[in-house]
Amino acid sequence: MLFTALQLAAFLVLPPLLLGVIGRVKSRVAGREGPPLLQPWRDLLRLAGKGAVYSRTTTWVFRAGPVVGLAAILAAGLLMPLGAPSATVAFAGDFALLASLLGLARFVTVVAALDTGSSFEGMGAAREVTFSALAEPALFLGLVSLARSTGGLDLTHLLGDGLAVAWRSDASSLLLVALSIFVVALAENARIPVDDPATHLELTMIHEVMVLDHSGPDLALIQYGAALKLYLFGALVVKLALGARLADPAAAFAAFLAGQLAFAAAIGLVEATMARLRLVRVPQLLIGASVLSGFALVLLLRT
Amino acid sequence: MTTWADLLFLLVLVLDLFVLASSRLRAGIRAVAAQGGLLALLPVVLAGPATETRHVVALALGALAVKGVGIPWLLARATRESTVNREVAPLVGFAPSMVLGALGIVVAVWYAGPIPLPVPGKHPLLVPTAIGTAWTGLLLIVTRRKAVGQVLGFLVLENGVFVLGLLLSDFMPAMVEVGVLLDLFAAVFVMGLVMFDIQRAFSSLDTEKLASLKD
Numbered sequence: 001m002l003f004t005a006l007q008l009a010a011f012l013v014l015p016p017l018l019l020g021v022i023g024r025v026k027s028r029v030a031g032r033e034g035p036p037l038l039q040p041w042r043d044l045l046r047l048a049g050k051g052a053v054y055s056r057t058t059t060w061v062f063r064a065g066p067v068v069g070l071a072a073i074l075a076a077g078l079l080m081p082l083g084a085p086s087a088t089v090a091f092a093g094d095f096a097l098l099a100s101l102l103g104l105a106r107f108v109t110v111v112a113a114l115d116t117g118s119s120f121e122g123m124g125a126a127r128e129v130t131f132s133a134l135a136e137p138a139l140f141l142g143l144v145s146l147a148r149s150t151g152g153l154d155l156t157h158l159l160g161d162g163l164a165v166a167w168r169s170d171a172s173s174l175l176l177v178a179l180s181i182f183v184v185a186l187a188e189n190a191r192i193p194v195d196d197p198a199t200h201l202e203l204t205m206i207h208e209v210m211v212l213d214h215s216g217p218d219l220a221l222i223q224y225g226a227a228l229k230l231y232l233f234g235a236l237v238v239k240l241a242l243g244a245r246l247a248d249p250a251a252a253f254a255a256f257l258a259g260q261l262a263f264a265a266a267i268g269l270v271e272a273t274m275a276r277l278r279l280v281r282v283p284q285l286l287i288g289a290s291v292l293s294g295f296a297l298v299l300l301l302r303t
Numbered sequence: 304m305t306t307w308a309d310l311l312f313l314l315v316l317v318l319d320l321f322v323l324a325s326s327r328l329r330a331g332i333r334a335v336a337a338q339g340g341l342l343a344l345l346p347v348v349l350a351g352p353a354t355e356t357r358h359v360v361a362l363a364l365g366a367l368a369v370k371g372v373g374i375p376w377l378l379a380r381a382t383r384e385s386t387v388n389r390e391v392a393p394l395v396g397f398a399p400s401m402v403l404g405a406l407g408i409v410v411a412v413w414y415a416g417p418i419p420l421p422v423p424g425k426h427p428l429l430v431p432t433a434i435g436t437a438w439t440g441l442l443l444i445v446t447r448r449k450a451v452g453q454v455l456g457f458l459v460l461e462n463g464v465f466v467l468g469l470l471l472s473d474f475m476p477a478m479v480e481v482g483v484l485l486d487l488f489a490a491v492f493v494m495g496l497v498m499f500d501i502q503r504a505f506s507s508l509d510t511e512k513l514a515s516l517k518d
Contacts, residue, residue: 171306171309171310172309172313175310175313176313176317283398284324284397284398287402288324288401291320291401291402291405292317292320294409295405295408298409298412298413299313299412302416302427
């Protein structure tokens with residue numbers, strides 16, 4: 001009970017810090033000092049204190065977008081084991097609901113972007129939908145591979161006790177799945193090989209261009225939701241990579257948080273060392289991720 | 304030890320897919336070199352108690368020298384001398400060829416079981432890797448336009464044959480294998496000369512231009 005409360009509190013507080021860590025690592029590799037770790041939180045609070053401007057062409061869809069999006073991601077957070085022994089809510093097949101909730105969050109963002117009637121936002125929405133349609137098979141095939149190798153159907157088992165055994169018997173497949181899910185995490189969170197979160201050139205960006213018309217508290221909600229989503233994908237990667245089961249829940253929680261830190265640092269390193277892929281190359285990367293996941297599944301099915 | 308072999312086979316297959324997806328010839332050459340290096344490790348990892356140590360070491364060193372270092376160096380040199388450094392438009396696009404390669408590998412994994420082989424106790428991934436890699440090589444040879452890409456395909460194909468040859472390495476004298484490696488080296492050498500000639504005649508490495516040759 002204590003750890004369930006703790007994991008939810010961490011889920012609400014820590015994600016913007018993860019963004020701070022990424023920014024910090026990126027700057028350090030480039031030889032700069034970098035923004036303070038709390039900067040994302042400060043930005044969020046600053047945005048929350050501002051007023052919102054709504055275009056006259058927009059309807060309620062535009063206003064509902066950020067709220068529904070954040071709610072969907074928060075609900076997804078309840079399904080994911082975030083350091084405690086089990087997720088807050090767990091039932092067989094909840095990984096499909098997790099993916100659907102993330103899909104819902106994306107859908108409302110896309111619809112809100114289309115609602116503005118801006119050509120740039122429509123372009124960004126088209127790209128976002130194209131790429132996420134390619135990323136989804138990779139995620140699902142990876143999760144199904146996990147289900148196959150651990151024998152569980154809910155995320156608590158998928159990413160829990162069974163993994164330590166699974167790592168011993170089919171490590172190579174799990175490695176492929178971990179790699180593939182890391183690529184999906186980069187794509188879904190608009191990180192560098194796919195999308196550059198720091199760019200403000202409408203022609204090349206994907207996620208940022210969809211939220212151009214949001215301002216003030218709405219933008220804060222969207223950015224907070226993006227941070228939470230990063231934390232969720234981080235949890236997926238970290239749980240998968242940790243593998244081993246720690247008997248002491250406090251130690252497990254600490255290991256999980258350390259893992260999240262390492263995940264953020266890894267993303268920072270990727271961002272610092274790689275350039276953004278050309279848009280035509282992005283589908284190749286995502287298809288490659290799907291192929292890796294599918295390959296892992298085939299290997300697991302054969303044995 | 305089985306998990307190390309698993310990992311090696313898997314990396315070989317992943318490199319296959321990487322070569323299929325990479326448009327830069329330099330990256331493709333590096334991937335094929337890495338694959339050669341991994342293949343050199345394979346005989347060591349797969350060696351059972353019955354195998355001769357000297358034979359295994361000779362095979363590993365020979366493969367490393369030829370596949371991991373020698374041929375990639377030759378190819379890298381050839382691309383540096385010529386002006387081409389990326390495959391522009393393969394006959395089948397990069398993503399479709401990657402999917403085709405993956406399908407071939409999946410079929411190989413699926414159907415490799417029933418193939419009757421004279422050697423008992425083989426690693427379960429050995430035959431699928433061999434067939435999948437050979438299939439990748441074939442795809443590369445058929446779909447790439449630039450001569451360097453086709454040579455890469457030939458090398459990948461040969462890597463697949465090498466993996467299959469590991470099955471029989473207990474029966475084959477080391478001399479035969481050294482001979483095969485030497486043949487490969489000679490073949491790539493000749494291909495390098497041919498590439499040089501194509502480059503000189505057409506000032507491009509596009510093999511499509513060979514079709515326009517008239518007497």
